[in-house]
Amino acid sequence: MVTREARKEDKRARLRDAAWALFREKGFEPTTTKEIAARAGVASGTLFLYARDKADLLFLVFHERLSAAVDEGLRTLPDGPLLEQLLHLFAGFFRVYAEAPEVARAFVKELPGADGPNAQLTNRLTMSLLTHVSGLVQRAQARGELAADVPPMLLAQNAFALYFFALTAWLGRMTTLEGALDPLLRSSLALQLRGLSGK
Amino acid sequence: MVTREARKEDKRARLRDAAWALFREKGFEPTTTKEIAARAGVASGTLFLYARDKADLLFLVFHERLSAAVDEGLRTLPDGPLLEQLLHLFAGFFRVYAEAPEVARAFVKELPGADGPNAQLTNRLTMSLLTHVSGLVQRAQARGELAADVPPMLLAQNAFALYFFALTAWLGRMTTLEGALDPLLRSSLALQLRGLSGK
DNA sequence: TAGTCATAATGACCATGGTCATAATTGACA
DNA sequence: TGTCAATTATGACCATGGTCATTATGACTA
Structure with a gap:
């Protein structure tokens, strides 16, 4: 039935x-x-x-693809420094967007203040991503790579903010896909992590 | 005539x-x-x-108001630590958006990939803001507050990314206006600046 | 002043996103 | 199986953003 x-x-x-x-x-x-x-x-x-409106279709579409990218990214997470783990995760998202940059631009545009039914899904996904990243931070602290008094969720937020900025710069055609990942996001995250080393 | x-x-x-x-x-x-x-x-x-389209009117409107906020913010810049100077500047922008949060949300939505004629103005304004912030970073370095080997423009970008994230969180109704400025943006920037101190 | 041309302004017109009164379908229950 | 309320689907319809052929303007020259 x-x-x-x-x-x-x-x-x-x-x-x-x-x-x-x-x-x-x-x-x-x-x-x-x-x-x-x-x-x-x-x-x-x-x-x-x-879908509440045409834009909400973007959330319907990208929720599926981004969830998969989160799962895949966590599944294949490398050992090694936090910086590399973060880049590994974020690179997965960039690959999703690179499939159709034009559409990705439309999607990212809708992110601020997204409140349709399908947009909720994406918001929850972002939250769960932040939680996961926060977990990575805690693991880095456990292995003594990162100072123990850094609030994990706060660092996760900052990392996400830097990722989002790099994404926007790429989609706004201010850099290439590779450039957004490698000089831009890597150096941004490195600067954030600098001075937070353990002990 | x-x-x-x-x-x-x-x-x-x-x-x-x-x-x-x-x-x-x-x-x-x-x-x-x-x-x-x-x-x-x-x-x-x-x-x-x-205006190329309805959204381009937002740039026409906000360009004027944000320029004024930049000028005013720089004119009344406090002495004291870089963190306070950054918060002073960014608080000015938040005040502009607070005049009409609904409209601000529409504006911020259009920022990624903005390419209408009036959007160019806003992009140039952002660039000039980054240059100014970079100048503040250099002054902090000159007075020994900040390590001399921090690339000023990179730190300016990171600060802006954190500001933009806090702005988005507020407009996305994930925090109040005050909350976005004080716990959120302040602690984000503090975490970024931590460990970059001079000497 | 009259004539000429590039620039600017107009508003009828069109395609599209989104609504909503109506119709069709479903399944719980007797 | 038949009944009926609730859920789901439909597509004619509407308001709006945006276009473009046409008209108006005004800065020149002679």
């Missing part, structure tokens, strides 16, 4: 896939909501039962 | 003032471009000769 919930979930998935395919093919702006609805096999109005 | 340039400048100013007044009264979204044009005394299409 196919439950209501399952049907809804199926439609949500179809809309997500249709949106992602079209955004990739034609970009965010040029894609119309009616095209997406048609491709997903639903009526034009139905789309708005699954 | 009234030159063409003067007429254009006058229209630009009228559009800017009309936009600001209406955005304050009704918010960004609910204000229509035709209302703004009418209030400025121009035809609906004329507006788009002065």
Whole structure:
């Protein structure tokens, strides 16, 4: 038996896939909501039962991809200094965005003040990422790499802020993808970590 | 004699003032471009000769107010530690946004990848702010407050990134105005500056 | 002053995002 | 199986942002 919930979930998935395919093919702006609805096999109005507005589709799409990147990043986390672990994680996110920078730009634009239903998912994801990073900080403290009196969550926030700034600089075409990761983000994080060494 | 340039400048100013007044009264979204044009005394299409799109009006409006905040902040800069000087500057920006948080949210949303004609102005303003902050860093180094081998521009960027994150947290309703400035931004900047002390 | 041309202004027009009254579907319960 | 309230879907419709062919303006020259 196919439950209501399952049907809804199926439609949500179809809309997500249709949106992602079209955004990739034609970009965010040029894609119309009616095209997406048609491709997903639903009526034009139905789309708005699954996303509050067009922008909310971006959260639907990126939530899935970014969750995967978090999982993958944590799974393949290297041993070694905190700086390298952070870069490893963030590099994974950059790869997600690099699949479609145009669409990523639209997504990042919507991040400040995001409050649609799907945006909530992304916010929760960010929170959980911060918690994980905070955990990495604590591990670095445990192995004596980092001063024990650094508030882990605060450092996690700062690291995230620097990551977000580098991301914005890249998407704003102020640097290349590689440049954003390597000179920019690496040196930013290094400067933040400088002087926080253990003992 | 009234030159063409003067007429254009006058229209630009009228559009800017009309936009600001209406955005304050009704918010960004609910204000229509035709209302703004009418209030400025121009035809609906004329507006788009002065702003590439509705969002570009935000840059027209905020460029003026943020420039003033930069000037004022630098003019009244306190003596004392770098941390206090940075907070003084950033507090000025928060005050600008606090005049109309709803509109500020729309503005900040448009910042990533801003490329309209008026957006250029704002980008230049950010660059000049970074240069000024970099100057403050150098002065702190000169007075021995900060290690001499810290790259000034890099620290300026990091400080700005932390400011931007705090701003986003406030506009995203994750903290109050005071909370964004005092526990959040202050402790972020303090953590960044920790361990960079001179000598 | 009349003539000419680049620049600026206009507003009818169009495509699209989003709404909402109506219709269809579902499944709990008898 | 039949009933019916609740949930879900539909697409005609509307308001708005943005375009563009047309018109107006004004700075020149002769």
